Amino acid sequence: MTTGQHPAAQPEIGPVDEERLPSIAEQMADQLGGWRGLVESSIPVVVFVITNILGDLRPAVIASVTVAVLIGGLRLAQRRPVRHAVNGLFGIAIGAAIAWRTGDARDFYLPGILYGIGYGLALLISAAIRQPLVGWIWSVLVARGSSEWRDDPRLVRTFTRLTVLWGVVWMAKVGAQAAIYLAARRFDQLGDEAAAADMETALGIARLVLGYPPYVLLLLITVWAVRRVTRERRPDPLPS
Incomplete structure (x- = not known):
């Protein structure tokens, strides 16, 4: 009887360990x-x-x-x-x-602006076609390559909403930087070197302020939302 109880007990421990999120x-x-x-x-x-x-x-x-x-x-x-x-x-x-x-010093920030526009568009498009990019990134970075979230409608909706949120925030922050970049370029064309220099400085500050702070906030929201849904869908452990 003792040896027969171990196979039944083993599966209960394994899935809990495997499903543990960091x-x-x-x-x-x-x-x-x-x-x-x-x-x-x-x-x-x-x-x-x-x-x-x-x-x-x-x-x-x-x-x-x-x-x-x-x-x-x-x-x-x-x-x-x-x-x-x-x-x-x-x-x-x-x-x-x-x-x-x-x-031109402002061109130092141009690759980041272009990258941000591309990333924001990719996020919004992926949500529109129901292949939320945040979900696939989560699969690679957190879920060890598993795509089981595609079989859970609640997780699909959660990742879709999160992807839209990421896309909107990304487009907003890169839009602000692009506006400053274009303003600096316009002042330069008008020959107002002082104003152009001020805009270049503002662009650098915007790069720092709109860089990691929104990214950290979005990460916190994403981790909290996904963990909440994952906990709610996880079955209660069987009584011993």
């Missing part, structure tokens, strides 16, 4: 690289903005790229994950290359 803190740390990742990814942009205000475009480009490389090198030396540092370096390098070539 905590909110664990998921936030993985996506953002922790507080250190947040700070390190922002430093090169801050360096660019300050150096461009105090000096000139080329020193700002050199300083921001140098700082990004140093951050990546430090992480390698400390044997820490470099995914966030590499992503940040890639974005900084593209913007720096364009700004260096055109000679």
Whole structure:
């Protein structure tokens, strides 16, 4: 009788362990690289903005790229994950290359604006065709590649609403940056260098303010909403 009870007990333990979601803190740390990742990814942009205000475009480009490389090198030396540092370096390098070539500091932010527009449109389109991008990203990053959420109407609705929310917020924040970018370009065409410089500074500040804060808030909302639905649909454990 004793050996016959073990097969029945094993399945009850396995699914609970497999269905355990990482905590909110664990998921936030993985996506953002922790507080250190947040700070390190922002430093090169801050360096660019300050150096461009105090000096000139080329020193700002050199300083921001140098700082990004140093951050990546430090992480390698400390044997820490470099995914966030590499992503940040890639974005900084593209913007720096364009700004260096055109000679306009505002072009440093152009790749981020274009990327944001593309990402926002992709989110909204995926929700419209009932293939919410947030759901598929969740499958890859959290659910270990599982797409079982597609079989749950409540999760499909939740991910669709979350995807729309992400898309709207993304388009709003990138729209604000694009408006400042175009204003800086317009002042430059009119020969108002002071106003153009002010807009370039405002663009850098907007990049920082509209960067991680909305992203962190959206992540918190997403994790909370999905965990809530997942808990409600999980069956109560069988009485022992």
